[in-house]
Amino acid sequence: MDALFIGATMLRRGLLNPGNPIRIVRQFAALGRWGFGLAGELRQAAARSPRRIAVIDDQREVTYAELVDRAERLAASLPAAPGERVGLLCRNSARMIEALIGVTTLGADPVLINTGLSPSQLASVAKDQGLRALIFDDEFAPRVALVEGVEKIGEERFEELITAAPRGSGTVPPERPGRTIVLTSGTTGVPKGARRPTPGGFRPLCSVIDRIPLRAQERVLIAAPLFHTWGFAGLQIALALRATVVLRRKFDPAAIVGDLIRHSCTGMIAVPVMVQQFLELPESTGKPPLRVVAVSGSALPGGLATRFMDRYGDVLYNLYGSTEASWASIATPADLRFAPNTAGKPPYGTKVAVLGDDGEPVPPGEVGRLFVGNEMLFEGYTNGASKTMHEGLLATGDLGHVDAAGRVYVDGREDDMIVSGGENVYPAEVEGLLADLPQVREVAVIGVPDDEYGQRLAAYLVLREAETLDPEAVREHVRHHRARFSVPRDVVFLAELPRNATGKVVTRDLPR
Template structure:
């Protein structure tokens, strides 16, 4: 027997050895590992009764919940491929994804009935809570159904997660059981921190994205207990971290910023059992890190990855954060070093590895790299070359192996023949006390081809003029990198994982700056 070849092996093991221990709890349902295993098997049997077999796609259009997680685990149990649908998309966008994935069955929350387009209305549907137009999960499970055992290997696809479509149409990323299990071993090996039996994790990030889903699966794999929040609530997160004795949580830095702002009496809360806050999607400022350490008194770990890499390619560990605060603040601009069992290189346009310190594309190789894009061999061949994932991120590496992301390759600005990476400028801008958030894009210029435009969020502070901003940047940035123009908006558009949607900003600025690149 090939041990740990699939996710269900772990769930079954914990159900048999620590069945009384809580697996997951939300504001509606709490299940022990034994109860969850029974629930998972029942759902799996009923999915099979709908004619769904190994390799068939099952969509989940729902917010975080115990049932949502169990439906995913039920698909894993019988080799069906779960496709989490982003409920923040429009009905036509969801219909495209469902049609592309050839989904055969839909599980959904009733509030998203309005998001069912032509394709989703043609297939079978089970409502997780209540809906007059579809059977309710609890009633659906009352009909007798027998589970047929299915052999699942590490190479079998566990889930199909769609890219955010920041460039072109969304692509279905194929992640196998083996990919998830490998990444779940790489994470604690690389950080020195992992779930222990009985520890409690807080799941806030939506499970239609890798951070939320794989984060929850890590808890299942290691026999932890998960408190599941349906949505992110700044105050609710703080209260749950304290009252539910949470050990670890995964967030994006802006969530920490909001929570600190919304809970002025945060020092009244007891976070003594919170040992780690994991964050990603963007770096954390030294100021915010110090505020968070003062408030929570725990370690911080930053993860860098993408959907095509299951979850993590590198980590900036808790020890790295301590080094940063002890005299090496530049480390906070790094996304850390490659995870255990993986390699990261920086290459030029010709694919040849660049010398240390030079900026190029970040590529990575390891057992967590996707199996490819669904029904898209051309995109797969362009993205994974000789086993190396081409991330599309521009970065550099120092002599210690720390990787510094400069930007997306496609977001690079070319001004007067010089390459400008917006992230470098953005990191400086957000250090100004009158700037809450910042994004930099290239706009056309007759003389230089492109020049940097700073799109800022003031957060109620007095707005800086272009001249004031230029003065702030002078001496800290090369002259050609300093933004020549400034625009203010209420908030930067972001996707659910916190990444700024620069394509949306370009659309917003297109009328004022024609032919924005």
């Protein structure tokens, strides 16, 4: 069954198209030698399409052959040893990809660092992860200066390391492949390092592209940060597809639309807040030739999916997953048209279960704890901790339900649910309700302590330009659609919500 599914999916997505027999042999030989991690995916692409443009960023274009050469020469000169950890504090660029693959080619473990970390958080990450070296963009030099005990590699030294090594360096696979470490979002404290597994074959790739129809050799703009789980996954998919990856160091919606049009991109990897900003652009900005816009990383607020597809076409796909679980379900445009708040259905080879407190499945429509099982579950945190497992399934930390058709819905985080006056209240439910108000640009709802009821809801709203809204009108809207215990006592209007570099709201920074 697996072989049939994999073969059919690869055929539909153009991965089995005929080509030069010698290059095809070299392509599969590269996968055989290097495996299905980033180092192997890059080399199979370079073996099959060496002169194809691999990356277009703000400064340059790099072919697949050039990308392999620079990554191998970096690996030969890096001041680190196999098994050690090297931090990457870089924005989206060809250099970031060269660093990622250079580190794994050496057999060291790249640690992907959020560019939004404070100096103290960065220092804590460097210490907690035991970094041997830190590769960084020069704009972060002031922060890096406060980090002690690591070899620091800025942009100039990065180029010196590559120049110092002869061509053909680093062509032998390491005894131990480098394992990428992705940091959790850190919205509630210091981020934890999660070890990402290396795919063992084609099935993980096919599970995703079966539902998200990206094709071989198309041009894909990755707007999501590469240090983020979804941006990193997008890079893995793009290299496997021998795609041309378009990158921009900083997200600017108008500039991104310009990139999409100028480079004829038919695919985009993004996070939901980016899609929301696309809708705020004037119609005159232009309409890119997109077939696929794949988002992940946080819930789609309100009717965002419908509004986006009404303007840009039925091209939106929403992947629900996490750093620890990779993916749990994928919503197609048809799913989102039917239910704009759905997370879709589990892809091939993935199981999602909704369990009650007793560990037994709950009926469709009933809220419970979401558990997921697939072959890409994380290998544990670098500090030795793990997450709750139940019969081979990993707890996502979310509460949710499924409908009669098997579509998954996320009702909120387990630790976000509050008990107000003895009633269970889900902030995400109220958040989605308020996001539908035409005056609201973005909203966050959280639980806060209450002397009388134990906890109560607080709503934080950012209004659209020139719009006004009365706090009592906000409460009345919730009161009309939900029970009284769901009505937010506190309604606060802000100029913007505090977000991290991946677009997630940092709830600890909301005013109390």
